[in-house]
Amino acid sequence: MKVSAFALALVVAFQAAAAVVVPATAPGAPTVGYYNGKCNCSVEGIVNDTVKAALDADITKGAALVRLFFHDCFVRGCDGSVLIDPTYANPNPEKTSGANIGLRGFDVIDAIKAKLESACCPNTVSCADILAFAARDASRYLSKGGVDYAVPSGRLDGVVSSATDAANSLPGSTFNVAELIAKFAGKGFTPEELVILSGAHSIGEAHCSSFHDRLSAPSSQINPDFRDSVLAKDCGAGGDDPTVENNIRDMNAASLGSLARYAVPARGGAYLDNSYYVNNLNNLVLFRSDWELVGSNATLRHVREYADNGTLWNLDFAAALVKLSKLSMPPGSTGEIRKTCRATNNY
Ligand code: HEM
Missing domain, CATH: 1.10.420.10 (Peroxidase, domain 2)
Structure with missing residues (x-):
């Protein structure tokens, strides 16, 4: 009895862990309005309000978000891999690459994610999508409405982030x-x-x-x-x-x-x-x-x-x-909806 209860507990624990750790296979191409009806709030509205507040407090955060988006998408596609912090297991994620010197704006993405998770849409909105929305909103504010577009969404967050990939994928300022x-x-x-x-x-x-x-x-x-x-x-x-x-x-x-x-x-x-x-x-x-x-x-x-x-x-x-925004993860990649944008769910 004791043994089988222990075995059962192990199975349950494994399944719970698997639900968090094993990433889902990337879905189809992102579509405009993907989050409509999926949350008790307007996802894009929350992103917009948070970006606006961030720019009101520090206008330079807009440029930071636009660059962050470029540097995310050029490395393994738009998968939020640029947001990952170093860990013991992965001490050199993308953001530690020299090619990412000066990268900033992570705090804005964190604030948006925290609001969505706690307020109205837990475990649903990917960090990759948050960044795509935020870059659009920053572009719109900084161009006084001149640059505006609908953002396709429904991306998953990647589980791979490597400084070497960033160095190999991003252009250098001394390039001819x-x-x-x-x-x-x-x-x-x-x-x-x-x-x-x-x-x-x-x-x-x-x-x-x-x-x-x-x-x-x-x-x-x-x-x-x-x-x-x-x-x-x-x-x-x-x-x-x-x-x-x-x-x-x-x-x-x-x-x-x-x-x-x-x-x-x-x-x-x-x-x-x-x-x-x-x-x-x-x-x-x-x-x-x-x-x-x-x-x-x-x-x-x-x-x-x-x-x-x-x-x-x-x-x-x-x-x-x-x-x-349509650059996708390499074929065969897996993804997930991160709980926090700075870490994969099984870090
Ligand atoms: C064409 C190749 C590109 C090269 C070589 C390049 C290189 C750089 C470098 C070296 C910096 C300054 C980093 C620092 O010293 O802190 C920078 C800043 C910036 N880049 Fe680029 N970049 C390129 C393309 C792009 C693209 C395609 C975008 C966006 C669509 C972009 C957006 C920005 C922005 C907004 C900044 C200012 C960021 C801030 O104020 O935090 N860049 N870029």
Whole structure:
């Protein structure tokens, strides 16, 4: 009797563990409105409200969320793998890769997940979907409504997260145009879409180490006043790898000297728009990977096109983000709905 009760307890315990640990096979392609009727609340409404509150408190969180989404989707598809924290068993998840320097915004995703789990929709909404919704909402707020789109949802969270995958999948800021085109082609994106997506560098910030090479780039590749009087000065001001604004528009006009006319503080900064392309044609961008887009006919004509037409860029950027959102986990992968976004359920 005692033995069989013990055996029964073991079976029950195993089944309970299996229900949590064994991941479900990834479902079909994400669809718009997947969570309709699945929760006692509006999932997208809660994401939207939390993103808005986060941006109201710190507008720079918007750029963080847009980049977080790109870095999630380019590595093993949009599966929330970028959100995973290091553990004893997995000390080097994606976020520990050098390619993910400066990645932030995790706190916003945590806050959304906590609200959904406790308020109205436990064990239902994947962290991958939360990130996809949050990036859309951040894009919409930062573009003052210019960039907006319906987000397909129903993704599962991945159970694999590796710094090596991140290093192999993400583009580097010192890449030349051929390397950039190849990296994006590997994910199914055209050179035009590479140009479109790079326009996200109209917002946000970067560490000096991410564009250190540009401080010695020839004047044919970067405006020499920008290089010597702005970037070199800011980066030499002390501190451990300081950050500067990605967009000259958002820099302090007083520190821009002869380039002060490019600063547009009245627009409120952190504005997602086509100014990146205008800056690029004027050799006023941070990364070599940005400047490289004017160095090839395959990309230069699109830089010119988007510099001239901000409305077209809004639309094409939205379409490119939808395409990005459809990158799925490698064939045969399994997934789950995580209980917390920073850890797989069986960590
Ligand atoms: C084309 C290849 C790309 C390269 C080489 C690249 C590289 C970088 C680097 C090095 C940084 C600064 C990181 C730091 O030092 O903290 C950065 C920032 C950023 N990137 Fe990219 N990126 C690329 C494409 C993209 C795409 C496709 C998106 C989104 C659609 C994006 C969105 C951003 C944003 C929003 C920031 C600012 C993040 C913040 O303020 O926290 N990037 N990128």
